Amino acid sequence: xxxxxxxxxxxxxxxxxxxxxxxxxxYTGLSAPHDDSSLQHAMRDEGLIELSNDSVSRDDIRLRYxxxxxxxxxxxxxxxxxxxxxxxxxxxxxxxxxxxESDPRLLMDAANSLLRMGIRRFDFVGGEVSxxxxxxxxxxxxxxxHGDDIVISLCTNGWWLEQENFKAAGQTFVSTQAYLEELxxxxxxxxxxxxxxxxxxxxxxxxxAGLYQKVLRGLDQVKKSGLAPRVSLLIRPEWSDAEFxxxxxxxxxxxxxxxxxxxxxxxxxxxxxDSTNALSNFIDVGNGxxxxxxxFPILEERSHALSCRNFYRLSPTLTIKANGExxxxxxxxxxxxxxxxxxxxxxxxxxxxDEAFIYQLHANHQLEKYLPLxxxxxxxxxxxxxxxxxxxxxxxxxxxxxxxISFEDVSAIERINREVAILTGxxxxxxxxxxx
Numbered sequence: 556x557x558x559x560x561x562x563x564x565x566x567x568x569x570x571x572x573x574x575x576x577x578x579x580x581x582y583t584g585l586s587a588p589h590d591d592s593s594l595q596h597a598m599r600d601e602g603l604i605e606l607s608n609d610s611v612s613r614d615d616i617r618l619r620y621x622x623x624x625x626x627x628x629x630x631x632x633x634x635x636x637x638x639x640x641x642x643x644x645x646x647x648x649x650x651x652x653x654x655x656e657s658d659p660r661l662l663m664d665a666a667n668s669l670l671r672m673g674i675r676r677f678d679f680v681g682g683e684v685s686x687x688x689x690x691x692x693x694x695x696x697x698x699x700x701h702g703d704d705i706v707i708s709l710c711t712n713g714w715w716l717e718q719e720n721f722k723a724a725g726q727t728f729v730s731t732q733a734y735l736e737e738l739x740x741x742x743x744x745x746x747x748x749x750x751x752x753x754x755x756x757x758x759x760x761x762x763x764a765g766l767y768q769k770v771l772r773g774l775d776q777v778k779k780s781g782l783a784p785r786v787s788l789l790i791r792p793e794w795s796d797a798e799f800x801x802x803x804x805x806x807x808x809x810x811x812x813x814x815x816x817x818x819x820x821x822x823x824x825x826x827x828x829d830s831t832n833a834l835s836n837f838i839d840v841g842n843g844x845x846x847x848x849x850x851f852p853i854l855e856e857r858s859h860a861l862s863c864r865n866f867y868r869l870s871p872t873l874t875i876k877a878n879g880e881x882x883x884x885x886x887x888x889x890x891x892x893x894x895x896x897x898x899x900x901x902x903x904x905x906x907x908x909d910e911a912f913i914y915q916l917h918a919n920h921q922l923e924k925y926l927p928l929x930x931x932x933x934x935x936x937x938x939x940x941x942x943x944x945x946x947x948x949x950x951x952x953x954x955x956x957x958x959x960i961s962f963e964d965v966s967a968i969e970r971i972n973r974e975v976a977i978l979t980g981x982x983x984x985x986x987x988x989x990x991x
Contacts, residue, residue, distance in 0.1 A: 573594055574594065574598060574603075577594070577595075577598070577604070578603065578604075581604065582620070585613055585616045585617060585620070586607060586613070586616060589606060601900075601902060602900060602902035602903050602906055603902065605906070619909075622909060624867060624868055624869055624908050624909060624914070625672070625869060625873070625905065625908075626868075627868065627869065627870035627871060628674065628869050628870065628871060628872065628873050629674075629676060629830070629870075629871035629872070630674065630676035630677065630678055630706075630871060630872050631666075631669055631674055631676070631677050631678070631872065631873050631874070631875065632677075632678045632680055632872050632873070632874040632875070632885070633656075633662055633677060633678070633679050633680070633691070633694065633874075633875050634680050634681065634682070634874055634875065634876045634877050634882075634885070635655065635656050635662075635679055635680070635681065635682070635684045635688040635690075635691045635694075635877060636654070636655035636656065636681045636682040636683070636684055636687045636688045636877050637651050637652065637653050637654055637655075637681065637682045637877050638653050638654075638655060638681065638682045638683065638686075638687040639681055639682040639683045639686075639687070639712075640683050640686055640687075640712075640714055641683065641712050641714070641761055641762070641763070642762065642842070643712075643751065643760055643761050643762075643842065644751075644759070644760045644761075644762075644842050644843070645751060645760060645789055645837055645838075645841075645842060645843050646841050646842045646843075647838045647840040647841040647842075647843060647885075647886050647887065648682075648841055648885070648886075648887060649841040649842040649980060650841055650887070650977060650978050650979070650980050651887055651888065651978060652878075653682075654877050654878055655682075655687055655688065655689065655877055656688075656690070656691075656877050656879070658897075659690040659691070659693050659694050661879065661896045661897070662694045662875065662896075663693075663694055663697045663698075664900070664901070665875060665896060665901040666694065666697065666698050666701075668900075668901045668902050668905075669901070670698070670701050670705075675702070675704060675705050675706065676705070676706040676707075676708075677695075677698055677705070677706070677707050677708070678708045678710055678747070678872075679691050679694075679695065679707070679708065679709050679710065680710040681710075682877070683711065683712055683714065684709065684710070684711070684724070685709060685711045685714075685715060685723050685724060686714065686715075686722075686723055686724070687724075688724050689724055689725035690724075690725070691724055692724055692737075692738075692741045692743075695707055695741050695742045695743055696741045696742050698742065699741070699742025700742075705744075706744055706745060706831060707742055707743050707744050707745070708743070708744070708745040708746070708747050708785070708831065709738065709743050709745070709746050709747065710747045710749065710787060710833075711746065711747070711748060711749070712748070712749050712761065712766075713748045713749075713766065713769065713770045713773055714763075715728075715731060715734055716731055716769050716770065716772070716773040716776075717731060717769055717772070717773075718730070718731055721734075731773075731776065732776070732780065735776070735777060735780040735782060736780065738782065739780060739781055739782055743782065744782065744783060745782065745783040745784075745785050745831055746773075746777045746782050746783070746784055746785065747785040747786065747787050747831070747832070747833065748770045748773065748774065748784070748785070748786050748787070749786075749787045749789070750767070750770060750786050750787070750788050750789065750802075750806065751789045752789070752791065752802065753767065753801065753802050753805060754767050754768075755767075757770075760789075770806075771805070771806065771809060774786075774806060774809040774810055775809055778809075778810070783831065784809070784810050785810065785829070785831050785832045785833075786806045786810070786826070786832055786833075787832070787833035787834075787835065788802060788803065788806075788832070788833065788834050788835070789835060789836075789837060790834055790835065790836050790837065791837050792836070792837055792848050792850065792939055792940075793848060799823075800819050800820060800823045801819060801823075802823075803822070803823035803826045803827060804819035804820075804822040804823045804826075806826065807822040807823060807825055807826040808822055810826065811825055811826075813825075830871075836940055836942075837939060837940065838886060838939070838940045838942055838943055838946075839938055839939040839940060839943045840886055840887060840942075840943045840946055840947075840979045840980060841887070841979065841980045842980060843939070843980070844943075844979055844980035844981045845935065845980075845981065846938075846939045848939040849937040849938075849939070850937070850938065850939055850940065850941075851937060851938045851939075851940065851941045851943075851944060852936055852937040852938075853926070853929065853931060853934075853936050853937065853938075853944065855926065855927060860920060861920075861922040861923055861926065861941075861944070861945060861948065862916070862917040862918075862920045862921070862922050862945075863884070863917055863942070863945055864917070865883050865884060866883045866884065866890070866913060866914060866916070866917035866918070866949075867909070867914050867917050867918035869883050874890065875896065876891060878891075878895070878897075879895045879896040879897040879898075880892075880893070880894070880895050880896075881893045881894050881895070881896070881901075881904050881908075883913075884942075884946065884949075886942060886943075886946040887946055887950065887978045887979050888950060888978055889945070889946035889947075889949045889950050890913075890949075891913075891953075892911055892912060892913035892953050893908055893911045893913065893914065894907070894908075894911070912952075912953060912956045912957075913949065913953055916949065916952055916953070917949075921952070922945065922948045922949065922952065925948050925951055925952040925955070926948055928951060928955075928962070928968050928972070929944075929947060929948060929951065929972070930969065930972040930973075930976075933972055933973065933976040933981050933982055934947055934972075934976060934979070934981050935981070943979075946979065947975060947979055950975045950978065950979075951968075951971055951972065951975050954971045954974070954975065955967075955968070955971060958971075
């Protein structure tokens with residue numbers, strides 16, 4: 556947090572605040588004398604400082620400062636709800652438990668800490684938060700009160716486009732235009748529409764005929780309403796470079812008012828370089844489980860690391876899930892395990908982030924140890940995307956750790972494999988009940 560302050564000299568002046576002076580002393584000198592002052596008590600209660608002990612050396616403290624898991628975070632994702640009115644063919648969270656954040660105040664408190672850390676971008680996602688996220692706009696309004704420069708995005712499937720007298724997030728709106736005006740009034744700056752391909756490919760994936768063209772028209776309506784239209788694009792592994800270029804170029808023409816004669820490559824590049832858009836690979840987890848595009852077979856001897864750096868050096872996002880969990884990855888429940896806002900404050904979780912099992916699992920490259928325990932009769936022997944395998948092994952390892960399951964407990968490992976397979980879409984609950 557102090558490093559963020561130092562970037563802007565107007566936020567940190569010696570003698571301007573006893574709290575920032577103490578934080579600066581700690582940042583530059585690693586430690587400071589303890590006293591029984593109300594200031595130190597208050598800062599300890601908030602989690603900004605902690606008492607050292609004789610077993611912690613200055614080298615340990617120095618390493619802790621340098622091993623900052625959050626130095627590359629650019630935005631925070633609030634997964635406000637897992638409920639959705641669509642069942643898209645690619646959805647990687649199709650089988651996760653359905654729930655909605657019941658206490659928006661938790662997210663407001665978390666946002667306060669994140670804003671102090673210098674985070675200036677927040678994305679609200681689901682599920683479909685625009686329909687089921689009662690209270691999410693209260694969190695938006697709270698964040699917006701901290702500055703006009705903050706990027707606050709709604710990520711949506713666009714179900715509300717060209718609708719009349721519809722209910723969204725606990726309110727009724729007479730038209731799409733009325734809804735856009737309310738979003739802008741409350742503090743939303745960007746509307747991000749999800750697209751799974753051009754034309755009928757998107758419509759088939761979303762099971763809604765005509766939706767693709769409706770979104771393209773919606774991009775223009777959003778722009779005319781004074782909000783910034785953006786897209787989140789699903790990249791399919793079978794596409795050629797030309798197909799991928801055309802997919803980006805079409806919405807870019809609307810978003811950025813390109814001249815029709817502008818080459819598709821230039822339009823596609825502009826969209827890719829704008830970080831308020833999103834590009835994501837097809838992941839064969841959830842509804843995509845069992846995809847037959849083989850790229851990454853399960854091998855005991857691997858030429859590439861199975862561990863993911865994002866689990867211990869988050870970049871560019873941190874996610875707060877609908878169940879209150881802080882997550883490094885949004886696939887099923889693979890990225891959970893660092894702490895929960897229903898049990899701890901955000902600062903408490905962040906201060907001990909590197910002590911979590913899931914952090915150590917990836918930082919110490921331990922996934923390979925659990926790889927042979929994956930039941931190939933459930934998950935298959937190959938995956939379209941490496942992240943699918945990583946998610947499976949991560950969830951398997953975490954459950955074994957939490958339940959104190961040894962590598963010799965074959966029946967428990969078989970059970971955990973089945974439970975993980977349900978979350979990843981490789982096994983249905985009906986299959987499990989039949990098996991039992």
